[in-house]
Amino acid sequence: xxxIILRTGGSSSKLLLKDVARVELGAKDYSVDCxxxxxxxxxGGVWLLPGANSIATGKRVTQRIxxxxxxxxxxxxxxxxxxTNLFVNESIKEVVHTLVEAMVLVFxxxxxxxxxxxxxxxxxxxxxxxxxxxxxxxxxLGYSINTLTLFxxxxxxxxxxxDAIIVLENVERIMTTEHLPPKxxxxxxxxxxxxxxxxxxxxxxxxxxxxxxxxxxxGQMYKxxxxxxxxxxxxxxxxxxxxxxxxxxxxLKNHGGExxxxxxxxxxxxxxxxxxxxxxxxxxxxxxxRFLSFLAFCxxxxxxxxxxxxVPSSLVPDEDQGYAFGSxxxxxxxxxxxxxxxxxxxxxxxxxxxxxxGVAVIRGYDLLSSSAxxxxxxxxxxxxxxxxxxxxxLSDKDFTQRLMRxxxxxxxxxxxxxxxxxxxxxxxTGGFEGYLQCTTGDDLHVLEANANKVMAEASKRPEIxxxxxxxxxxxxxxxxxxxxxxxxxxxxxxSDVFTAMQGMFGTYYVNDFNxxxxxxxxxxxxxxxxxxxxxxxxxxxxxxxDGEMIPLSAIxxxxxxxxxxxxxxxxxxxxxxxxxxxxxxxxTGQALKAMEEVAKExxxxxxxxxxxxxxxxxxxxxxxxxxIFILALVMVFLILAAQYESWSLPLAVLTTVPFGILGALAxxxxxxxxxxxxxxxxxxxLIGLSAKNAILIVEFA
Numbered sequence: 188x189x190x191i192i193l194r195t196g197g198s199s200s201k202l203l204l205k206d207v208a209r210v211e212l213g214a215k216d217y218s219v220d221c222x223x224x225x226x227x228x229x230x231g232g233v234w235l236l237p238g239a240n241s242i243a244t245g246k247r248v249t250q251r252i253x254x255x256x257x258x259x260x261x262x263x264x265x266x267x268x269x270x271t272n273l274f275v276n277e278s279i280k281e282v283v284h285t286l287v288e289a290m291v292l293v294f295x296x297x298x299x300x301x302x303x304x305x306x307x308x309x310x311x312x313x314x315x316x317x318x319x320x321x322x323x324x325x326x327x328l329g330y331s332i333n334t335l336t337l338f339x340x341x342x343x344x345x346x347x348x349x350d351a352i353i354v355l356e357n358v359e360r361i362m363t364t365e366h367l368p369p370k371x372x373x374x375x376x377x378x379x380x381x382x383x384x385x386x387x388x389x390x391x392x393x394x395x396x397x398x399x400x401x402x403x404x405x406g407q408m409y410k411x412x413x414x415x416x417x418x419x420x421x422x423x424x425x426x427x428x429x430x431x432x433x434x435x436x437x438x439l440k441n442h443g444g445e446x447x448x449x450x451x452x453x454x455x456x457x458x459x460x461x462x463x464x465x466x467x468x469x470x471x472x473x474x475x476x477r478f479l480s481f482l483a484f485c486x487x488x489x490x491x492x493x494x495x496x497x498v499p500s501s502l503v504p505d506e507d508q509g510y511a512f513g514s515x516x517x518x519x520x521x522x523x524x525x526x527x528x529x530x531x532x533x534x535x536x537x538x539x540x541x542x543x544x545g546v547a548v549i550r551g552y553d554l555l556s557s558s559a560x561x562x563x564x565x566x567x568x569x570x571x572x573x574x575x576x577x578x579x580x581l582s583d584k585d586f587t588q589r590l591m592r593x594x595x596x597x598x599x600x601x602x603x604x605x606x607x608x609x610x611x612x613x614x615x616t617g618g619f620e621g622y623l624q625c626t627t628g629d630d631l632h633v634l635e636a637n638a639n640k641v642m643a644e645a646s647k648r649p650e651i652x653x654x655x656x657x658x659x660x661x662x663x664x665x666x667x668x669x670x671x672x673x674x675x676x677x678x679x680x681x682s683d684v685f686t687a688m689q690g691m692f693g694t695y696y697v698n699d700f701n702x703x704x705x706x707x708x709x710x711x712x713x714x715x716x717x718x719x720x721x722x723x724x725x726x727x728x729x730x731x732x733d734g735e736m737i738p739l740s741a742i743x744x745x746x747x748x749x750x751x752x753x754x755x756x757x758x759x760x761x762x763x764x765x766x767x768x769x770x771x772x773x774x775t776g777q778a779l780k781a782m783e784e785v786a787k788e789x790x791x792x793x794x795x796x797x798x799x800x801x802x803x804x805x806x807x808x809x810x811x812x813x814x815i816f817i818l819a820l821v822m823v824f825l826i827l828a829a830q831y832e833s834w835s836l837p838l839a840v841l842t843t844v845p846f847g848i849l850g851a852l853a854x855x856x857x858x859x860x861x862x863x864x865x866x867x868x869x870x871x872x873l874i875g876l877s878a879k880n881a882i883l884i885v886e887f888a
Contacts, residue, residue, distance in 0.1 A: 212702075219552050225538070301355070305439060309434045339415030340415055346416070347426075350424055382886070384428060388423075397822055416872065494849060498855055504860075511604060515530045515601070534548045546568050551564070566590075603653075618775065619775050623795075627794075629793075631761065638765065651768075652770040656764070657766065662750055683729050697709040775802065779805065815871060819871050827878070844873075846877070847877040
């Protein structure tokens with residue numbers, strides 16, 4: 188390229204490209220650079236294709252990197268900064284621990300009440316059989332083992348063992364009261380409980396299966412739970428109707444030869460008998476005072492409505508995922524030197540934090556808008572393992588709060604700390620995000636003023652810890668006023684003018700060439716000293732149709748202006764992007780409500796708040812909550828009406844549901860938890876379990 192001939196003279200002289208230009212291999216773009224723990228680096232990311240398995244893909248990528256590492260030149264190293272699979276694996280491990288603990292507790296409770304190892308063995312065998320069958324069903328349906336399906340399995344353990352206990356307890360009762368041998372007692376017990384078991388399975392499936400057809404992100408989460416629990420329930424019903432009776436007839440012994448009851452069980456039985464007597468007395472009192480019972484039911488129903496309004500809402504709870512983000516924002520038009528100086532200061536502070544494992548800084552990149560901005564720098568912070576951060580002040584939230592204290596240590600720019608979104612890929616960061624939409628066609632400066640007014644008022648609300656508008660119209664620029672009529676009079680092509688400006692002040696793409704087995708682009712740009720000042724415009728010439736060279740300053744003037752670096756649009760209309768987070772002790776649902784209230788008070792007509800990312804999904808999920816519960820109740824009622832061929836008995840069963848929901852809401856409120864997707868799944872399960880218990884009472888009544 189250096190020897191390309193630009194011009195030849197009469198005396199065989201040649202003007203080569205290297206005589207007027209510097210030709211070198213370089214980077215495509217110098218506006219963005221990266222460091223890792225203060226050393227030069229290049230950052231890259233791996234994103235999953237739809238349907239890909241995160242853990243399997245991560246293992247293959249790591250394996251491939253290890254193969255490539257052997258060929259790295261000396262001084263080049265690879266560091267895996269953020270691996271989302273670490274949190275996934277840790278979550279799965281914790282859920283597996285919970286699964287084992289739940290099984291142990293179930294076995295203990297069963298033994299405590301049955302007080303017989305042979306009898307305890309029967310439901311204990313039913314649990315692993317149903318779980319193995321559930322895994323087989325998940326495989327057949329194309330589901331994977333993840334935190335949601337395992338959590339559904341934890342919920343299903345109690346349901347699975349309960350069906351076997353119903354059969355076992357009834358066999359034991361008949362053997363004790365009627366003195367029948369195990370085989371005959373089992374046959375009689377199955378004739379009594381078979382219809383109840385079928386009703387229980389149908390009711391639980393009718394609660395969960397319709398939920399799995401809901402749309403949206405929350406619907407996908409519901410589906411994981413619903414399918415897992417439904418498969419478990421169906422298999423547990425089959426086991427209770429087939430395997431459990433066989434085990435009862437084989438393992439149970441006649442009660443005639445029982446020895447002395449241990450002292451612990453004697454004391455436990457005495458306490459339990461007193462509790463049973465108290466319950467029976469309470470039940471008789473309630474049946475005697477039906478009007479008072481009706482008033483109590485109405486009070487409980489009203490309490491459910493009140494508690495639903497009182498318990499705060501969210502999509503899913505925030506969890507420590509082992510990494511965090513930071514953003515350094517300088518004033519519009521800040522030089523790259525200033526951005527590097529401030530970001531290095533913040534990076535050094537982050538590296539010294541006791542939670543820190545590694546820090547990568549990408550200058551010239553704005554994480555919040557996912558765009559290149561010269562006055563921004565983004566920090567990707569990898570935290571130490573959870574075992575090394577067990578102290579309460581070493582969580583990810585504590586780190587982001589310490590990071591934002593850098594705003595007091597340096598006045599040159601704003602420092603923000605963010606957590607990752609609770610569901611990867613749904614948002615850029617945790618907290619909430621949305622847009623202030625302008626539908627009136629106002630000037631962008633008016634949009635900025637209204638956005639800043641909303642942010643100022645929202646910052647005063649106790650529900651909001653921090654909120655910031657990402658929209659600004661203060662980016663300095665030079666506006667080129669081209670005199671097109673003069674260009675036409677002088678015979679100058681407008682496209683030639685723009686090409687000359689792009690080649691001098693921007694970057695002009697020429698072609699490609701191959702070198703070292705790679706394809707490189709050839710780009711033309713004026714040297715730095717010739718494109719630094721506005722008066723450099725007079726140094727740029729363009730040829731007219733007669734071959735005369737005309738300076739651009741003769742046909743163009745420059746005007747200093749300010750404008751947005753980027754303009755976001757929400758549903759076609761211009762909008763100001765904002766982000767924030769709830770204050771400690773508040774949920775994202777409360778923060779969203781506070782933002783909507785502030786916007787309603789402050790914004791003029793024609794301005795609206797629109798939500799995005801996880802905030803949008805949370806609003807959609809909250810609107811579907813009532814639909815979920817109504818659908819579950821209707822399905823339970825219809826199944827029971829068909830089972831009992833009665834309209835009144837299903838109503839008796841459903842009267843138990845508000846009591847269970849009120850207890851769940853009260854416990855959630857006392858523990859300062861929120862009404863999220865997990866809680867809603869638990870409530871749906873509670874509706875099924877309440878109906879299940881009522882079915883057994885109605886069946887034997």
